Structure formats: C-alpha cells, structure tokens
Amino acid sequence: xxxxxxxxxxxxxxxxxxxxxxxxxxxxxxxxxxxxxxxxxxxxxxxxxxxxxxxxxxxxxxxxxxxxxxxxxxxxxxxxxxxxxxxxxxxxxxxxxxxxxxxxxxxxxxxxxxxxxxxxxxxxxxxxxxx
Amino acid sequence: xxxxxxxxxxxxxxxxxxxxxxxxxxxxxxxxxxxxxxxxxxxxxxxxxxxxxxxxxxxxxxxxxxxxxxxxxxx
Numbered sequence: 001x002x003x004x005x006x007x008x009x010x011x012x013x014x015x016x017x018x019x020x021x022x023x024x025x026x027x028x029x030x031x032x033x034x035x036x037x038x039x040x041x042x043x044x045x046x047x048x049x050x051x052x053x054x055x056x057x058x059x060x061x062x063x064x065x066x067x068x069x070x071x072x073x074x075x076x077x078x079x080x081x082x083x084x085x086x087x088x089x090x091x092x093x094x095x096x097x098x099x100x101x102x103x104x105x106x107x108x109x110x111x112x113x114x115x116x117x118x119x120x121x122x123x124x125x126x127x128x129x130x131x
Numbered sequence: 132x133x134x135x136x137x138x139x140x141x142x143x144x145x146x147x148x149x150x151x152x153x154x155x156x157x158x159x160x161x162x163x164x165x166x167x168x169x170x171x172x173x174x175x176x177x178x179x180x181x182x183x184x185x186x187x188x189x190x191x192x193x194x195x196x197x198x199x200x201x202x203x204x205x206x
Contacts, residue, residue: 002184002185022145022146025146025150026145026146026149026150026177029146029149029150029152029181030149030153030181030184030185031184031185070144071142071143071144072144073144073147081150085150085153
C-alpha cells in the first residue's frame, strides 16, 4: 500500500457525494488503503433509497445541466467502483440509530461502527479529509 | 511509440481516466507500455502524479486537438 486515506462524509447532497467518492476512488486507484466514515446526512451517500437521487444544494439546481453534459459517472456507479477498489465503508451506528435505519437500508458490504472504529483507522493515515 | 495495450478513456471525467488506467495496469507486466487516450484536461497533471506515486514511468504526453495521449511504462 502506498498510503492511507481516511474520510469523514457528514453531508448528503450530490456535491458532497462527488467530493467524497472522487477523492476516495482516486486514492484507491493510487494504491491507498481507504476508509470512509458515513455519519449524519452523509449516510444518504450509501442509503439504497437515496444515493441514486441525491439533491443538489439549495440554489444550485441549475448545475444539474452541467452534470448531464459533463459525462460524470452516476453516484451508484462510483460506489460500485469504490467497493471494487476495496474502499472500506463504515456506517455510523449512533446516527443510524438516531435516524431509525438498519444495516439493510444501505448498500451491501458496509461495516457498522462507532467513532472509535474510525479513529483506529485514521490515527496513522497519511491523508484525513472531512466533507 | 509502440504500446502493448491501448486504453480509450475519451469523454470520461475525473477520476475515471485514472481509475481505468489503474485497472488496465494491474493486469500488465512490469516493463510493458500502456497508451491512454483522454479528453479530461485534468488528466495531464493527474496522470503525471499517478505514474510518479505508483513507481511507473511516464514516457511521453502528446496533444492532438482535444485528445491527450499518454504512454506509461509499468514499474
């Protein structure tokens, strides 16, 4: 492994999803070991019902056209790619409980854990990012 | 320049050219050359950085209109 990247995803718009998954897949493609901790609205990014239709941020709805033209991959496609590249997904147990969501609501292959699970991974990471 | 394999990543946005390049490279032998075609302008800097971080050798970059061509030798 060339490095280690730890990401916290705590927001749930389409912009947030691209920020998180673009960096995660790029890091994994550069042979980094990558884990993403999904918490609060960030859980939308792995929620099976939500991740294919994430909203644009308020007032930025007009950017939808740019996304269509830019030939950017769809979020479910990026998720699949990230998982193929062995990016580890950790759902935050505490916020899942708060929102009344079970593990089954999310894409397959996620781990569920708490803050310490993420900190254990992140403590010796070369790159740590929060979105 | 002769390449052992060609990857067409034209029309793909960041980070797809890198992700696809990595996928192709994985199945190649050390010393083999991959030619990559891309239209993502950011690929010029990204491919250079990716090759460096992965221990590969970026042999040449060529621009033909909107298309960027890269030749990378696997390290």
